[in-house]
Amino acid sequence: MTSKFALVIANTEYQDASFAKLTAPGKDAEEFAHVLRDSELAAFDDVQVLINEGEGKIRRFIARVFAERKRDDLLLLYFSGHGMRSEQGQLFLAANDTEISILEATGIPAEFVTYAMNNSHSQRQVLILDCCNSGAFAYGSKAASPVGKSMGIATAFEGSGFGRVVLTATDATQYAWEGIKSLAIRKNPSLPIF
Amino acid sequence: MDAPEALQFNLTISASHKSNEELDYMTRQLLKELRDLEVESAKLVPGDTTPAGAKGMESVTVGAIAIAVLPTMLPKVLEFLQSWSLQGKGRTIRFKGKIASQQIEFEGSFDEMQKLVGLLEKKQKKQKK
Numbered sequence: 001m002t003s004k005f006a007l008v009i010a011n012t013e014y015q016d017a018s019f020a021k022l023t024a025p026g027k028d029a030e031e032f033a034h035v036l037r038d039s040e041l042a043a044f045d046d047v048q049v050l051i052n053e054g055e056g057k058i059r060r061f062i063a064r065v066f067a068e069r070k071r072d073d074l075l076l077l078y079f080s081g082h083g084m085r086s087e088q089g090q091l092f093l094a095a096n097d098t099e100i101s102i103l104e105a106t107g108i109p110a111e112f113v114t115y116a117m118n119n120s121h122s123q124r125q126v127l128i129l130d131c132c133n134s135g136a137f138a139y140g141s142k143a144a145s146p147v148g149k150s151m152g153i154a155t156a157f158e159g160s161g162f163g164r165v166v167l168t169a170t171d172a173t174q175y176a177w178e179g180i181k182s183l184a185i186r187k188n189p190s191l192p193i194f
Numbered sequence: 195m196d197a198p199e200a201l202q203f204n205l206t207i208s209a210s211h212k213s214n215e216e217l218d219y220m221t222r223q224l225l226k227e228l229r230d231l232e233v234e235s236a237k238l239v240p241g242d243t244t245p246a247g248a249k250g251m252e253s254v255t256v257g258a259i260a261i262a263v264l265p266t267m268l269p270k271v272l273e274f275l276q277s278w279s280l281q282g283k284g285r286t287i288r289f290k291g292k293i294a295s296q297q298i299e300f301e302g303s304f305d306e307m308q309k310l311v312g313l314l315e316k317k318q319k320k321q322k323k
Contacts, residue, residue, distance in 0.1 A: 019251055020244070084252040087238060089222045100251060132250020135215065172215045173256060175248040 002072040004044040007065040008033045011081035011096055013052045018100045024178035025080035025130070026051050032078060044076070055095035055106055062113060066120035074124040077113065083131025089172070091136035093129075110137045117164065125164040135171035200234045200262040203291025205275070207257050210284030218256045224278060225259050231271055234262040268311055276304055 010029035012022040029049055036044040050061055066075060082094035084103065092098070092107030099106045114137075117125050129137055169176035207224065209217060221238070228236040239258035244251050263271050279285045289307045302310075 020246065020248070022249065025249070080249070082250050084250050087222065088226060089219055130249065132248055133252060169249075171213075173218045175245065175250060177247050178249055 002074065003046070003070070004036075004042070004074040004076070005065055005069070006033070006036050006044050006047045006076040006078065007061055008036070008047065008049045008078045009053075009058055009061075009080070009093075010049075010051050011053075011094060013096055014082070014094065015097050016099045019082050019094060019098070022081065022178050028080055028130070029078070036076070052096045054097040055108055058093075058095050058108055059112065062108070062116050066116040066122065066125075069120055069122040071121055071123050073122045074126070075120065075122045076126040076128070077117075078128040078130070080130040083129065083133050083176070085133050085136050085172070089136060091133055091172075093131065113137075123162045127164070127166045129167070130169045130176055132170060132174070132176045133172055134168035134176060135174070137166060137168055138172075198265050200264055201268060201291065202260070202262045203289050204239055204258055204260050206288045206290070207259075208284075208286050208288075209282060212284075214256055218254075221257050221259060227274070227278070228259065228261060228271070231274060232264075232267050233271060234264060236261045265314070272304070272308060272311065279304060 008029045010025035012024075012026045014021065029051060033047045033049045036042040036047045048061060048065070050058060053061075062077065065077065069075060079093050082098075083091060084094065084100070084107075085091055086104055091110040092103050093110070093113075094107055097106060098108075113127065117127065127137070207217070207221060209220060212220065225236055225238060237260050239255040239260050241253040241255045244253045261271070275287055279287050287304050289302060289304075
């Protein structure tokens with residue numbers, strides 16, 4: 001039997017004062033998880049939410065959500081928070097205890113996520129990165145479609161469709177925004193985007 | 195005997211028909227290659243302060259690298275940069291810097307930079323005489 005699993009990660013608080021505190025990702029994550037759990041909407045079987053957790057715990061949960069799955073299982077990983085690149089251009093996701101000065105040692109590298117996805121038995125994977133420079137996730141990988149172009153997401157998972165879809169908020173050089181800039185497109189600014 | 199003072203300058207690369215994202219990756223690759231040469235330092239040039247509400251802290255000026263190199267190594271670095279500029283169609287490099295001991299400010303292309311180096315070498319030879 002096919003199952004749907006999701007891991008929703010958001011960070012708003014950071015021990016390293018160099019990171020600006022965020023406000024929207026926590027609420028966005030909770031609301032997104034609500035949509036995923038809703039039996040009349042996404043109807044996911046298992047949705048785990050991590051908010052303001054450290055790098056070690058996040059890595060473990062990412063590894064677990066992709067491990068020991070069946071080929072038909074649908075896996076979704078969502079991240080909202082600070083993202084930044086190393087000097088060589090590799091994307092890192094910032095956790096609660098990530099330190100900018102030693103980013104490579106304390107951040108979550110995109111390569112780690114790619115490794116977990118590549119080694120999962122599941123052939124139905126969705127990754128959503130809502131952070132700055134998130135388009136750098138494709139750095140060094142072979143994208144099925146150029147960044148910024150339509151990838152036919154609507155049909156990718158219809159019925160028993162297989163594949164991997166990666167949605168990024170930005171290209172490798174752009175800022176992703178929380179709060180006012182994204183609220184501007186909403187009719188009701190008090191509601192999250194989901 | 196005093197150690198020679200490093201020359202400090204910024205180089206800005208551009209390439210026709212490349213997106214901002216592609217140019218950024220080219221810059222980072224060039225930075226890595228410059229560091230493999232015997233330069234004193236090479237780093238990305240910071241951009242403006244990260245705006246409030248941005249989900250990231252990175253801010254760099256796309257295409258720009260700040261470099262410090264000893265005068266003796268400058269010809270080798272320039273030779274490398276010229277080679278780099280010839281590897282792709284439409285690649286250009288502009289230089290901007292201040293050579294403290296010489297009190298010379300400059301801003302120009304690769305050719306102009308080479309002319310400047312030639313002038314500096316002549317000046318150094320005259321001073322030795």
